[in-house]
Amino acid sequence: GQNIDQPTEMTATEGAIVQINCTYQTSGFNGLFWYQQHAGEAPTFLSYNVLDGLEEKGRFSSFLSRSKGYSYLLLKELQMKDSASYLCAVRDRNYGQNFVFGPGTRLSVLP
Amino acid sequence: DTGVSQNPRHKITKRGQNVTFRCDPISEHNRLYWYRQTLGQGPEFLTYFQNEAQLEKSRLLSDRFSAERPKGSFSTLEIQRTEQGDSAMYLCASSLSEANYGYTFGSGTRLTVV
Numbered sequence: 001g002q003n004i005d006q007p008t009e010m011t012a013t014e015g016a017i018v019q020i021n022c023t024y025q026t027s028g029f030n031g032l033f034w035y036q037q038h039a040g041e042a043p044t045f046l047s048y049n050v051l052d053g054l055e056e057k058g059r060f061s062s063f064l065s066r067s068k069g070y071s072y073l074l075l076k077e078l079q080m081k082d083s084a085s086y087l088c089a090v091r092d093r094n095y096g097q098n099f100v101f102g103p104g105t106r107l108s109v110l111p
Numbered sequence: 112d113t114g115v116s117q118n119p120r121h122k123i124t125k126r127g128q129n130v131t132f133r134c135d136p137i138s139e140h141n142r143l144y145w146y147r148q149t150l151g152q153g154p155e156f157l158t159y160f161q162n163e164a165q166l167e168k169s170r171l172l173s174d175r176f177s178a179e180r181p182k183g184s185f186s187t188l189e190i191q192r193t194e195q196g197d198s199a200m201y202l203c204a205s206s207l208s209e210a211n212y213g214y215t216f217g218s219g220t221r222l223t224v225v
Binding site for chain 1: 115144146151152153154155156159167202213214215216217218219
């Protein structure tokens, strides 16, 4: 089966940097995705890693280590609008190429 | 095309009633997925279609649940004899095959069973 862990909640200050960690166990790893979800809204795609290393997209970066089953999402220059849940999702080729989502990390950005 | 559309946005029903939700995916996307999400949790996979073929169903999808995508375009998800435990947000998403840019999700249908 699959097991994905993330911290439940995090708090950070506007303008700061925050790192949201995700650990996973899966037998047919085929990519790790990060989504942002504001309360009551649909998840929106943020980033994708399939090879080890760092992928940077503006204020957001995502890192993957396949040997450690570990990823993180790094958010820089935090803004109030970044307050949301951040979902880590793993695509598993033994699971029909579908995503298995973690429980999400609720981030609160304070002024 | 304005993205993935789901109807209705909200549904309140009495226990034991049947409900049906509709999803209209992005027109050029051949894959369509249904997920369920409860408060404070990540989405849980229910089923997915490639064109009109239903290729996988989760064990979460009991025999009270059925999904169709008759012409490979829109899809419906029906829940028969609803139970209070069915209360959740039902999310639809679509993608091209082997999408490396994730899914595009709809805004969801929030079901409340009273």
